[in-house]
Amino acid sequence: AGADAVVALDTGDVGELARRFAGAADGPVDLVLDPLFGAPAAAAARTLRPGGRLVNLGSSADETCPIDSATLRGKSLRLLGYTNNELSAGQRAASIAFVAEQAASGRLAVAHETVPLEDAAEAWRRQGEGTAAGRIVLTPR
Secondary structure: OOOOOOOOOOOOHHHHHHHHHHHHHHHOOEEEEEEEOOHHHHHHHEEEEEEEEEOOOOOOOOOOOOOOOOHHHHOOEEEOOOOOOOOOOHHHHHHHHHHHHHHHOOOOOOOOEEEEOOOOHHHHHHHHOOOOOEEEEEEEE
């Protein structure tokens, strides 16, 4: 389990990020699920094949995104936004029940490691470098 490839986001250069993404994906992709927006989303849009879709889920990198018109129109791309805030209470309850069922049955797992709270600085460093084994859960003891 885990990522097939990892790309460092240590630059805001859209062209450089696009080259990294295309290399990591071994070519164009059909779909991008983007929780970042900003330069990473603009770069990801460049890696989409014609007719590809970019679904924005958040904006942890930036509130705006420099996607150029030539990329958007030249490939007939589809840009979509998604938020859980548009779900009804019933849809949210059904979704949570489904995820809980998947987790209980073992069909859904989150790669993680537990780290003592006193080692939080080291864990944060590893998370930032991308060398942590999935999510880090800090434990008080």
